Amino acid sequence: MNGFPSQKEVKxxxxQYPKGTRIELISMNDPYSSIEPGTKGTVExxxxxxxxxxxxxxxxxxxxVPGEDSFKVISKPPEESMKQEQSMGGMSM
Structure with a gap:
């Protein structure tokens, strides 16, 4: 990412990554980072x-930093998962 993202990009x-989203780090664009690839964490x-x-x-x-660091989403917060299912026409029982 060059410079700062626009307000639209930040939104x-x-x-995409609401509070509570779980991710796994693949790589970080920081040679001094103490977070190892494969480490999992929660968006605060x-x-x-x-x-x-x-x-x-x-x-x-x-x-x-999305676009600079590489990671994958493991899970979304429960309420976010339900919203996605409903928007896709899924049912929760």
């Missing part, structure tokens, strides 16, 4: 420039 990031907050502030399972806290 999309916040919708997303700031106004789109950084995902994480609480990692190893007890550390460090932000992830």
């Amino acid at each position: 999309k990031i916040k919708e 907050n997303i700031d106004d420039i789109g950084t995902l502030h994480m609480k990692w399972d190893n007890g550390r806290t460090l932000g992830v």
Whole structure:
């Protein structure tokens, strides 16, 4: 990502990765990072420039930058999963 994302891009990031989303780090574009690839964590907050502030399972806290760092989503918060199912016409029982 060159420069800061637009407000529209940040809004999309916040919708894609709501608080409570679980991710697994693949790689971080920071040679001094203490977070190893494969570490899992939970999104705690997303700031106004789109950084995902994480609480990692190893007890550390460090932000992830979509577009710079590489990660995959493991799970979404329960209420977010239900919204997605409903928007796709799914049913919950």
